[in-house]
Amino acid sequence: MSESRDPRTRVIPEATVARLAVYLRVLTGLADAGRASVSSGELASAAGVNPAGLRKDLSYLGPCGVRGVGYAVPALRERLARALGVEQSRSCVLVGMGNLGSALAGYAGFGTRGFSFVGLLDADPARVGDVVGGTVVRPVDDLEEVVAEHGVTIAVVTTPAPVAQSVCDRLVDAGVRSIVNFAPVTLQVPAGVDVRQVDLSVELQVLAFLDQQKGVQVVGEQVVLP
Known part of the structure; x- marks a missing residue:
């Protein structure tokens, strides 16, 4: 057989x-x-x-x-x-330690599903040195060093929109091949790099539209909004 x-x-x-x-x-x-x-x-x-x-x-x-x-x-x-491909722990980095980034980094559920944040990076000196989820926040200048040190191929971007593309470019140049992007901007990446876009505002807008449609009535050929 x-x-x-x-x-x-x-x-x-x-x-x-x-x-x-x-x-x-x-x-x-x-x-x-x-x-x-x-x-x-x-x-x-x-x-x-x-x-x-x-x-x-x-x-x-x-x-x-x-x-x-x-x-x-x-x-x-x-x-x-x-x-x-998650039968073994996958090393990830997260760039952008604002409220969303900190919440993601502190979520214990990723570890039980095979993902470990080995690098947390931020451009704000006030956040550098903080410990989130057991990992120390490092300056964003250390991005390439962290990626190389841990062989990282997956990254999460939670930075403000104006700097997301430059962060993305650095990640790609450092060898990252998969990116989850929470920044409200479309990232441009070369062939061979995958980006998953997560835009919470878009999802809320879709839900708002669907919620509105629940109250729509059709009278004859006219649509009557609530």
Whole structure:
């Protein structure tokens, strides 16, 4: 019998990868609660998808569950972690220690999910030397040194918009290949560098629109706002 392909060698759509991360989060919670198995329906419901979509997503990992039995929580959790590349701790840096940056750096949940902030950097001398989440804040001038010292390939940017691009350029030049950007600006990066944009104001605006639509009435061919 031939061995199953390593899921990391397969091309998995980005939307599927995002859902796999949600499944991993749910399974981690179940494992922490002592659960040994979970049905496809229960896992799908907890992840906010339908069972058919769940099974299609997990098919990228190869055979996972047993019909009529469901999925073994520890085994599926391990396979997802391996597929997503988080079975071992990944070193990250965070640049911008304002309120948002400090909150992210102090969140213990990243550590339990395989991510460790080995470098916290800020341009404000008043913040340098602070200890957040057990890590000392260093001056942003040390960015390249920190990245090289720990072999960092993932960075989080929570700086003000005017300096985000210059920080991004330094990160890329230092060897960072993946960036999560919370600054409200679109970063320009070369091929081979991935950026995930997280703009909380945009998400709130979308929710405001959806909330408004709940009160929209259609009378004939006219839309009547509340």
